[in-house]
Amino acid sequence: MLLIRCPYCEAERPEVEFTYAGEAHIARPADPSALSDEEWRDFLFIRTNPRGRHFERWRHMHGCGRFFNAVRDTVTDKFAMTYKAGTPRPSDEEIALAVSASSAATPAEEARP
Amino acid sequence: MSNFRIAGKGRVNRSRQVRFSFDGVDYTGCEGDTLASALLANGVHLVGRSFKYHRPRGILSAGSEEPNALVGSNRGNGRFEPNTRATVLEVFEGLKTESQNRWPSLTRDIGAVNDALYMLFSAGFYYKTFMWPKSFWDKVYEPVIRNAAGLGKAPTAPDPDVYASRFAHCDVLVVGGGAAGLAAALEAGRSGASVILCDEQSEIGGSLLSEPTAEINGQLAWDWLEDTNAALAAMPNVTVLPRTTAIGYYHQNFVGLCQRLTDHLSIVPDGAPRERMWKVRAKQVVLAQGAIEKPLVFAGNDRPGVMLAGAARTYLNRYGVKVGNRVVIVTSHDSAWHAAFDLAKAGVEVAAIVDVRGTVPTQLVAAADALRIKTLIGWTITGTKGRLRVSSVRVNPVTTGGKVGGAETIACDALLMSGGWTPSIHLFSHTQGSLTWNEDGQMFLPGRGKEECRLAGAGKGRFGLKAAFEDGAAAGAAAAADAGFTAQPASYHVEGELSFTGVTGRELPTDRDPGHAKAFVDFQNDVMAKDIRLAVREGFKSIEHIKRYTTNGMATDQGKTSNINGLAVASDALKRPIPAVGLTTFRPPYTPTSFGTFAGYNKGELFEVTRKTPIDGWAAENGAVFEPVSLWRRAWYFPQVGEDMHAAVARECKAVRSSLGMFDASTLGKIEIVGPDAAEFMNRMYTNAWTKLAPGRCRYGLLLGEDGFIRDDGVIGRLSHDRFHVTTTTGGAARVLNMMEDYLQTEWPDLKVWLTSTTEQWSVIALQGPNARKLIEPFVEGIDLSEGAFPHMAVATGKIFGVPTRLFRVSFTGELGFEINVPARYGRAVWEKLFEAGQRFGITPYGTETMHVLRAEKGYIIVGQDTDGTLTPDDAGLSWAVGKTKPDFVGKRSLSRPDMLVPNRKQLVGLLTSDPKTVLEEGAQIVLDPNQPVPMDMVGHVTSSYWSAELGRSIALAVIQGGRSLQGQTVHVPMPDKVHAATITGMVFVDPENTRLSA
Numbered sequence A: 001m002l003l004i005r006c007p008y009c010e011a012e013r014p015e016v017e018f019t020y021a022g023e024a025h026i027a028r029p030a031d032p033s034a035l036s037d038e039e040w041r042d043f044l045f046i047r048t049n050p051r052g053r054h055f056e057r058w059r060h061m062h063g064c065g066r067f068f069n070a071v072r073d074t075v076t077d078k079f080a081m082t083y084k085a086g087t088p089r090p091s092d093e094e095i096a097l098a099v100s101a102s103s104a105a106t107p108a109e110e111a112r113p
Numbered sequence B: 001m002s003n004f005r006i007a008g009k010g011r012v013n014r015s016r017q018v019r020f021s022f023d024g025v026d027y028t029g030c031e032g033d034t035l036a037s038a039l040l041a042n043g044v045h046l047v048g049r050s051f052k053y054h055r056p057r058g059i060l061s062a063g064s065e066e067p068n069a070l071v072g073s074n075r076g077n078g079r080f081e082p083n084t085r086a087t088v089l090e091v092f093e094g095l096k097t098e099s100q101n102r103w104p105s106l107t108r109d110i111g112a113v114n115d116a117l118y119m120l121f122s123a124g125f126y127y128k129t130f131m132w133p134k135s136f137w138d139k140v141y142e143p144v145i146r147n148a149a150g151l152g153k154a155p156t157a158p159d160p161d162v163y164a165s166r167f168a169h170c171d172v173l174v175v176g177g178g179a180a181g182l183a184a185a186l187e188a189g190r191s192g193a194s195v196i197l198c199d200e201q202s203e204i205g206g207s208l209l210s211e212p213t214a215e216i217n218g219q220l221a222w223d224w225l226e227d228t229n230a231a232l233a234a235m236p237n238v239t240v241l242p243r244t245t246a247i248g249y250y251h252q253n254f255v256g257l258c259q260r261l262t263d264h265l266s267i268v269p270d271g272a273p274r275e276r277m278w279k280v281r282a283k284q285v286v287l288a289q290g291a292i293e294k295p296l297v298f299a300g301n302d303r304p305g306v307m308l309a310g311a312a313r314t315y316l317n318r319y320g321v322k323v324g325n326r327v328v329i330v331t332s333h334d335s336a337w338h339a340a341f342d343l344a345k346a347g348v349e350v351a352a353i354v355d356v357r358g359t360v361p362t363q364l365v366a367a368a369d370a371l372r373i374k375t376l377i378g379w380t381i382t383g384t385k386g387r388l389r390v391s392s393v394r395v396n397p398v399t400t401g402g403k404v405g406g407a408e409t410i411a412c413d414a415l416l417m418s419g420g421w422t423p424s425i426h427l428f429s430h431t432q433g434s435l436t437w438n439e440d441g442q443m444f445l446p447g448r449g450k451e452e453c454r455l456a457g458a459g460k461g462r463f464g465l466k467a468a469f470e471d472g473a474a475a476g477a478a479a480a481a482d483a484g485f486t487a488q489p490a491s492y493h494v495e496g497e498l499s500f501t502g503v504t505g506r507e508l509p510t511d512r513d514p515g516h517a518k519a520f521v522d523f524q525n526d527v528m529a530k531d532i533r534l535a536v537r538e539g540f541k542s543i544e545h546i547k548r549y550t551t552n553g554m555a556t557d558q559g560k561t562s563n564i565n566g567l568a569v570a571s572d573a574l575k576r577p578i579p580a581v582g583l584t585t586f587r588p589p590y591t592p593t594s595f596g597t598f599a600g601y602n603k604g605e606l607f608e609v610t611r612k613t614p615i616d617g618w619a620a621e622n623g624a625v626f627e628p629v630s631l632w633r634r635a636w637y638f639p640q641v642g643e644d645m646h647a648a649v650a651r652e653c654k655a656v657r658s659s660l661g662m663f664d665a666s667t668l669g670k671i672e673i674v675g676p677d678a679a680e681f682m683n684r685m686y687t688n689a690w691t692k693l694a695p696g697r698c699r700y701g702l703l704l705g706e707d708g709f710i711r712d713d714g715v716i717g718r719l720s721h722d723r724f725h726v727t728t729t730t731g732g733a734a735r736v737l738n739m740m741e742d743y744l745q746t747e748w749p750d751l752k753v754w755l756t757s758t759t760e761q762w763s764v765i766a767l768q769g770p771n772a773r774k775l776i777e778p779f780v781e782g783i784d785l786s787e788g789a790f791p792h793m794a795v796a797t798g799k800i801f802g803v804p805t806r807l808f809r810v811s812f813t814g815e816l817g818f819e820i821n822v823p824a825r826y827g828r829a830v831w832e833k834l835f836e837a838g839q840r841f842g843i844t845p846y847g848t849e850t851m852h853v854l855r856a857e858k859g860y861i862i863v864g865q866d867t868d869g870t871l872t873p874d875d876a877g878l879s880w881a882v883g884k885t886k887p888d889f890v891g892k893r894s895l896s897r898p899d900m901l902v903p904n905r906k907q908l909v910g911l912l913t914s915d916p917k918t919v920l921e922e923g924a925q926i927v928l929d930p931n932q933p934v935p936m937d938m939v940g941h942v943t944s945s946y947w948s949a950e951l952g953r954s955i956a957l958a959v960i961q962g963g964r965s966l967q968g969q970t971v972h973v974p975m976p977d978k979v980h981a982a983t984i985t986g987m988v989f990v991d992p993e994n995t996r997l998s999a
C-alpha cells in the first residue's frame, strides 16, 4: 500500500484514504462546441499512458476531500511529488528537486559476496 | 513401530508425549515436534504421492520450503486443511493427518500407472496430449485429469475459524530470527528503536537450533540463544513474533506478516483467532531469511528416504531423530559432510560420503577418516532403488575427463544430498530489487534495492555463523541509525563453524541415457531435467516461458528448492550462462497463506457494511423481505400470511393504485447544493435548464458523463434562489457527489457553490395513491396542500406531526404522491403516525418490487437497469429533459458526435408479449427473425420485465436498435423454454395522459 502526501493536508497518508482520478492537466475546453469531432474525441479518450513519469490526479477522498495532482512513475509506482490542483505542470528541475528533497529510498548496498 | 529417537539429542520435550494419527495409524511424538520429525521418529518416510506420476514421496526438507510432504490436517470441529506441509505442522494431542493424492491407499495407489506412462506426461502435456478430438476435452480429458491430478481435497464446510488483523508501525522490522536476524534485532533494540522481529518457525533461532555444539562468545549456542531471547523479551521496544511469516513486501516498506496463533494447540480457546495478519509499516527493514539447501539432480532423487543433508542434520540435532540406520551422503558442498559427522557421532552408520567434486577440503576428509567413513571423492550417483523407501544407491567414479566408470551399489535406508545453498531473496525480489549473479557461489544475490531495506547473513550469501552474526549486527545498527538512533555493532567470536564451500547445480553425470533418467528438478510439480531439456529443444528460450511450459517452480512452494536447479539445466541445454537465461520473478505470498488470513475480519456480517434506514426496524418487525441495493438493505415486499412474492406485490400495487401505499425512500441519494452560483452550477452539470425554475418547484434532472451517456437522474427541488435539494439514485449518490466535487474543485473553482451529502440526514417516506393528500392534510402545518397552491412537482418546508419537513409533491408511481422528508431521527415516528392514521384508507406499506412494477407501468426508467452507460437522453426517450438552448453542460458536445446521431442506435421502448402471461427474463436477447441461422443477429435486450396486476398481463421495457421506428412490429425473444413473440410499444402502459397525478 502506497503512502501518498496530500498537498492540502500536508501529510503522508495511506493509499486507502485516496481515490485515483485519471490523468492530470487535461482541462475541459472552455467552449466544447467550438471543437471538431476529432478534437473532442481526443479530449474524451486519448491519454498519454506513459511508461515512466505520469502526471495524474488523486482525491483525498477519506480525508480533506480535495482533488490534487501527482507525479508518479508507472514502472516503480514511486511518487516523485504531489501538488495542488490548478498549479501548473512542474518542470523537470522542480521534479528532480522534489525527489532529492524527499526521503527517497536509500538503495540497499551492492552485494559483496 | 521402530523408534528413531536418539537419547540426549534435540530440543523437543520428551516428558510431554503427544498422540497423533497419520492415515488412521496412531503415533506418539513429543511436544516441539513437527509432523515430519514425529513421523521420522517413528521410522515413517513415505508420506504422499506426487502430483502427476503418483510416485511415492517422502520428506525432503525440514522447513517451509518442503515440496513433497504435503498432508491433509484435521484439527477437529470442521477444521480441515489440505496441503499442509508436514515440516511446518506442529504435532499436538489429537491431531489427525492423512496422506494425499492416492487411492485406494498410500502404499497401493492406482494412479501410479501414470509413472509408467510418463512419456505422455512430459513437458507441455496439457498443451499437446489432449488437443484432439475437441469434443473429448469437456467430457473425458478434463474430468479425468482433474480427478487424477491436483493435490489435497478442498474442505467442503465453511471455515469455522476467525481471523484477526492489525496495523503496526516500527522503526526496524527484522525478518528472520536466525543468527543474522537476532544480531540485527539486538543492535536495533539496544539503540532504543522500536523493533519487530518475526520468524516463521515455532522457535526463534533459525539454524542455531540445529547447531548445539557451536560456541558464541564463549557460550554454547543454545545457552546464548536462551540469554538472547530473554534479553529481547526484556526490551519493551522489541516485539518478537514466532510462528510469523513475512509473506509479502510491498511499496514503501509495507510488509505483510502472517502470524499463526492456534494451529499448534490441541484445545483452541473459544473465539481465539486462528491467524493474524500484521500490516507493518517499517522505517527500515532487515531481511535475514537465511538460505535454502538445493537438492542434487540425478535419477531416482525423489524416492522416500532421499532427503536434504541439512534437513537430516536438523532432525538429528534439533529434534533428536535419526533419519535412518544406514545412510549415504551425496554432495557437491562441504555442509553435507557435517551431517555425516553428526550422524556418525550419534551412532548412525554412514555407509559412504559421495562427493561429486574432484577435490574436497582436506580437513573434511581427515574428519571422515577419523570417524571411519568411506569417502568417494569425484564420484557420481546414477540411480536409487527401493519401492516405497530407498534401499540402495548406485554410484560411479568419474574420471577427470568426465567419463563415468563402472557402477557400485551401496545399501542404505536414507540418502542425504546437498547441492549447495540458495540465499532466500524472495522478499527482496518482491520489492523489484535487482539481482546479480554470483559466479563463484553460483547464486543470485541482491543487487540494487528500491526500498529502505538491508539484507544480512546467508540471505545475502554470507555463510557461516560469524559472518551471519556480524553482518546482522552491522545491518541492525545501520538500520537503527537510518531510523534516527545511535548504535555500534558488536563483534562476535564463534567456535565450531561449519565449512561452507561447494559447487552447485548441474545434473549429475551418468553412464545411462539421461533422456530416460527420472531425475527430478521440481518435486511438487513432477518436473524432470529431461522435461526442461525438451522444452529447450522445442524452442523455448526464456526461463519465464520454460517455467510455464514445464510448470517448473509453479507449484505451491514456488520452486524454493527447484528454481536454481531448473535454471542450471536450462542454461546447459541453451548453452548460455545462467544470468543470460534469467531468473523467474518471485511473488507474494512467500509461503502458502490461508484465504482466512487475507479476509481477516471481513467475513459474514462484517464482509461489507449493511446500511439501514431509520425505518428498517419497522419493516423488519412487520415481516418485510429484504433485498440488497448497493450497500443498503431495502424492504423488497411485505408478505402477509400465506402470500408469496407474486401475491404480495399484486396486493401492494393494487393498494397504491386504488387507495394509498407508503414506501421507505430514505436510501435515495441527497445532495444539498448551496451558494450564489448554485443555479449556474446546476446548469453546467445537468442537461436541464435551471435558471427559470422558481423556488418551491421541482424538476426531473438528468446527469450525463462528458461522453454524453446517462449517468444518473433524480428529482431536484429548488428551495430558494441559492439552494437546491438534489436527489440521486440510491446506488449513485457517492459517485454523483464525487463527480460534482471534481468539476467544482478542478474545472470551475471560481463558482461560489458548496456541496453537502445529506443522504443520511433525511428520512424519506413516499405516500402514493389517490388518498395521499387526504391522509396528510390534517397533520401538515405551514403548507397549503391544495392542487392550485401545491401542484405536482412542488416543494415546500413546513411541519408534519409537529416535525420539520421538506415536503415534495412528486410521484414515481403515476399516482398522486408526496415524498415527506423529515430529519432522520423522526423518520420512524412519522412513519408510524402515518401508518396509524392511514388505516382508514387501508394504507399499505410496499417494497422495492412494487415500486419497480409501478414505475415500469408508467415507463419511468431506472438508471443502471434500463440504461447501461451507453444510452443517450434521446436513446432513453428523454430528449425533453435536455435544455437545447443552453450553451453547454456536461456531455452536451458528445450528443452531436456522428455516432450519437445514427438512426439505428438502441432505443428504449415498451414490449408486450403475444402471450400476456409470459413474463420475459430481464437481460434476454431480442432478434427480429427467429428462424435465422445461429449465431443470430441480436438487436437488443429486455431491461425491465414484470407482471402488471393493474393490466392483468406482463409488461416489459427493452432497448432495440432503432426501436422507436419499429412501433407495432413483432420481435422475438429466445428463452430457455421457447422463443417468445412480443410487440414493440410505447413505454407508458398505464394512464398515458397522467390524469392520476393530479387526482
Ligand SMILES: [Zn+2]
Binding pocket: A006, A007, A008, A009, A010, A060, A063, A064, A065, A066
Ligand atoms: Zn488532504
